[in-house]
Amino acid sequence: MSDPDGRDAPAPDPVLSARGLVKRFGRVTAIDGADFDLLPGEVLAVVGDNGAGKSSLIKALSGALTPDAGEVRVAGRPVRFHGPLDARRHGIETVYQDLALAPAQDVASNLFLGRERRRPGLLGRVFRLLDTRGMRAEAERVLDELGIGVRSTSQPVETLSGGQRQGVAVARAAAFGTRVVIMDEPTAALGVAESARVLDLIDRLRARGLPVVLISHNMPHVFDIADRVHVHRLGRRVAVVSPAERTMNEVVGLITGALRVGADGALEEVRDAVRTGVTRTGGGTAE
Structure with missing residues (x-):
């Protein structure tokens, strides 16, 4: 990136970063000196084979796991998370694969799950009554802003489709x-249509200036939405590439270890590479 005078502009400081993270479980090293950088306003995809350590990395960044060594920084300042609540206090929200929703509760209650608002004055302070009307109005505003369509914020989450449930979880994070x-x-x-809606939601978050870390095995989705791709292998970051400059096959090669980034930044083939069982199906999905 260059400034108006043609000089290289300095790279923006990461919103969230890590250096040298290590996490061991007995004799198993899940994170082996991993680095990480998320830049302002970007969608960063994190890809890797099963067992590559990407889930452990994300848990360390979201407070669900405490690394044995290394450092996590938020806006350039070192932090040490003792749990997910610490990460939340620093503005980091996670949408887990199981969504962590309460199916029997309504949409608004799920949006404010664990952060319920109480009614003002004596009713909230003494009798601890919830501000149900206020939470439903705020939930409706957030859902409308993100373009998430539900019949009513008072309907139970268990009555929603899979895509709508994902939308509620994303809205809570947003x-x-x-x-x-x-x-x-x-x-x-x-499915295809609901996946497209979720990708649109991610795009809307980016448009609002909120950076997104996307963990995915689906290469077409990654190449459709990500600004950069963090490739994780054997517990550490092996490359960060641009989907505009690399192909799906090249990224899969980095995931399996068939390719590596050379000293000059070019990709080179690794002879006698140890394959890790990555398969490609359905147009480039790595499982």
């Missing part, structure tokens, strides 16, 4: 995530 939204396989159990 409502409270001030710095980062992390999404773990958001389209894994969805």
Whole structure:
């Protein structure tokens, strides 16, 4: 990137970063000196084979796991998360693959799950009554802003489609995530049309200036929405590439270890590479 005078503009400082993260479970090293950088306003896809350590990395960044070594930084400042609530206090929200929704409760209650608002004055302070009307009005505003269509914010989540449920989980993250939204396989159990809606939601978050970390095995989705792709292998980052400059096959090669980034930044073939069982189906999906 260049400034108006033709000089290279400095790269923006990461919103969320990590250096040298290590996490061991007995003799198993899940994170092996991993680095990570999320830039302002971008969608960063994190890809890797099963067992590559990407889930452990994301858990360390979202407070669900405490690394044994290394450092996590939020807006350039070192932090140490002792749980997901610490990450939330720093503006990091995570949409887990199981969505963490309460099916029997209504849409508004799920949006404010764990952060319920109480009614003003004596009714809320002494009798601890919830501000149901206010939460439903705010939930409706957030859903409308993100273009998430539901019949009513008072309907139970269990009556929604898979895509609508994903939308509610995304809306909750968007409502409270001030710095980062992390999404773990958001389209894994969805059909084509509902997956397209979720990708549109991610695009809307980016348009609002909220950076998104997308963990996905679906290469077409990654190449459709991501600004950059973080390739994770054997517990560490092996490459960060641009979908505009690399092909799906090249990214899959980095995932399996058949390719690596050379000293000059070019991709080179690795002879006698140890394959990790990645398969390609349905137009480039790595499982």
